[in-house]
Amino acid sequence: MPAVRRPLVAGNWKMNGSRAALAEIGGMAQAFDAGLRSKIDLLVCPPVPLLWAAAKAALGTGIAVGAQDCHARTSGAHTGDVSAEMLADVGATAVIVGHSERRADHGEKDQDVRAKAEAVRRAALTAIVCVGETRDEREAGKTLAVVRRQLRGSIPEGSTAAGLVVAYEPVWAIGTGLTPTVADVAEVHGMIRAELRKLVGKGEFEGVRILYGGSVKPSNAAELMAVENVDGALVGGASLKASDFMGIAGVYR
Ligand code: PEP
Numbered sequence: 001m002p003a004v005r006r007p008l009v010a011g012n013w014k015m016n017g018s019r020a021a022l023a024e025i026g027g028m029a030q031a032f033d034a035g036l037r038s039k040i041d042l043l044v045c046p047p048v049p050l051l052w053a054a055a056k057a058a059l060g061t062g063i064a065v066g067a068q069d070c071h072a073r074t075s076g077a078h079t080g081d082v083s084a085e086m087l088a089d090v091g092a093t094a095v096i097v098g099h100s101e102r103r104a105d106h107g108e109k110d111q112d113v114r115a116k117a118e119a120v121r122r123a124a125l126t127a128i129v130c131v132g133e134t135r136d137e138r139e140a141g142k143t144l145a146v147v148r149r150q151l152r153g154s155i156p157e158g159s160t161a162a163g164l165v166v167a168y169e170p171v172w173a174i175g176t177g178l179t180p181t182v183a184d185v186a187e188v189h190g191m192i193r194a195e196l197r198k199l200v201g202k203g204e205f206e207g208v209r210i211l212y213g214g215s216v217k218p219s220n221a222a223e224l225m226a227v228e229n230v231d232g233a234l235v236g237g238a239s240l241k242a243s244d245f246m247g248i249a250g251v252y253r
Contacts, residue, residue: 011239055091
């Protein structure tokens with residue numbers, strides 16, 4: 001029997017937003033009424049300098065806050081880096097790891113992503129592990145192989161449903177306005193679920209949420225969120241405005 005998975009709608013603000021942007025959390029809280037709160041989890045991942053203030057702004061609203069990356073170690077001589085423990089200390093409950101922009105801009109490989117996901121678990125937070133193919137890989141028919149390789153390389157052994165979320169984000173769909181067909185999303189998410197069966201402890205894999213990310217907006221969210229094994233969304237650009245983000249989350253009403 002399939003586990004009941006509570007949908008998660010997560011926003012990745014990337015390197016955007018100043019303190020003024022925290023007002024958007026107030027707007028999100030207004031739309032995150034008791035009805036919607038009873039159905040889904042909502043997470044906002046602002047840049048690190050805003051995390052503590054975002055956590056305070058979100059207090060009592062049901063909105064969780066998270067981070068976009070972390071270092072694999074707890075502390076030490078790593079100038080400019082931030083550990084999962086530090087993120088937990090300022091109120092983060094989740095950390096995105098392996099986003100394609102980190103993989104591309106910082107040369108992060110699957111083994112780095114796995115080390116970061118392990119650090120997130122060590123800090124008792126939830127790791128949102130991102131995977132996804134480039135346009136060239138899709139056109140070469142390599143999507144499933146690429147995503148499978150990323151999963152096998154990036155997901156720590158012994159991950160649990162509470163501690164792991166997988167986000168399928170085709171690189172070519174991020175910030176472009178392009179999205180895969182629902183059939184393509186269903187195929188990849190189905191493969192991810194099957195792979196999780198092997199990678200994650202028995203009794204846990206069915207509870208791991210698999211998010212779709214890449215140009216999700218209010219106008220396409222209902223169609224994408226209805227696909228089997230899509231348990232929510234990882235939203236970039238459309239998470240910066242409360243009205244857009246809550247337009248997406250609202251499909252679960
Ligand atoms: C992302 O970067 O995680 C993302 C999904 O971006 P966008 O929604 O802007 O495509």
